[in-house]
Amino acid sequence: MDTHSLPSKLLDTAVGELASLPGIGRKTALRLALHLLKQPAEQVNYFGNAIIAMRNEVKQCRVCCNISDSDTCEICANPNRESSTICVVENVQDVMSIEATLQYNGLYHVLGGVISPMDGISPGDLNIASLLERVAAGDAKEAIIAISTTMEGETTAYYLYKKLSAYPIKISALARGVEFGNELEHTDEITLGRSIKNRTPFENLFGHKG
Numbered sequence: 001m002d003t004h005s006l007p008s009k010l011l012d013t014a015v016g017e018l019a020s021l022p023g024i025g026r027k028t029a030l031r032l033a034l035h036l037l038k039q040p041a042e043q044v045n046y047f048g049n050a051i052i053a054m055r056n057e058v059k060q061c062r063v064c065c066n067i068s069d070s071d072t073c074e075i076c077a078n079p080n081r082e083s084s085t086i087c088v089v090e091n092v093q094d095v096m097s098i099e100a101t102l103q104y105n106g107l108y109h110v111l112g113g114v115i116s117p118m119d120g121i122s123p124g125d126l127n128i129a130s131l132l133e134r135v136a137a138g139d140a141k142e143a144i145i146a147i148s149t150t151m152e153g154e155t156t157a158y159y160l161y162k163k164l165s166a167y168p169i170k171i172s173a174l175a176r177g178v179e180f181g182n183e184l185e186h187t188d189e190i191t192l193g194r195s196i197k198n199r200t201p202f203e204n205l206f207g208h209k210g
């Protein structure tokens with residue numbers, strides 16, 4: 001089907017926006033747009049408003065940089081979480097993955113990516129300074145570096161290890177096993193749960209000391 005000869009400019013614009021989403025081609029975008037066109041107007045308003053509200057109102061937790069509806073996320077605000085442990089992850093999906101294991105009761109720190117000179121991402125672009133401030137100021141006794149084992153992930157993990165070594169805390173990494181080479185979000189819950197339970201001192205994994 002030629003999606004470039006649409007009978008409506010409005011439809012064409014909507015299709016263009018839908019097609020800008022990851023994994024959505026123009027054909028799928030057209031199918032979705034036509035589906036929305038068939039829905040009751042209030043349903044589509046609700047749909048549109050949900051996306052607008054999410055974009056405009058979701059905040060970043062001022063402590064851990066997780067996404068949150070309030071200034072402090074539910075995890076940081078929960079007095080039953082062990083505030084002595086901070087699990088450092090790449091993105092908010094990783095927080096969700098680790099939470100889904102039900103094996104971790106500490107806090108998090110979301111870096112917002114990994115160091116990647118090729119993509120122009122340097123340590124200053126990530127939430128690393130706020131992590132170090134937290135460790136310097138807070139009651140953290142352990143930092144768990146839970147970053148994917150891609151090349152950029154390893155670089156970032158070692159960078160963090162060096163920085164965190166300046167503080168009197170335990171630095172751990174996820175146990176390596178089945179998840180090696182996978183990104184955290186693709187790791188199944190049982191494996192991820194085990195690797196966080198069986199975490200090891202960081203220096204044991206990499207065979208060098210800071």
Ligand SMILES: [Zn+2]
Nearest residue numbers: 061064073076
């Ligand atoms: Zn938080």
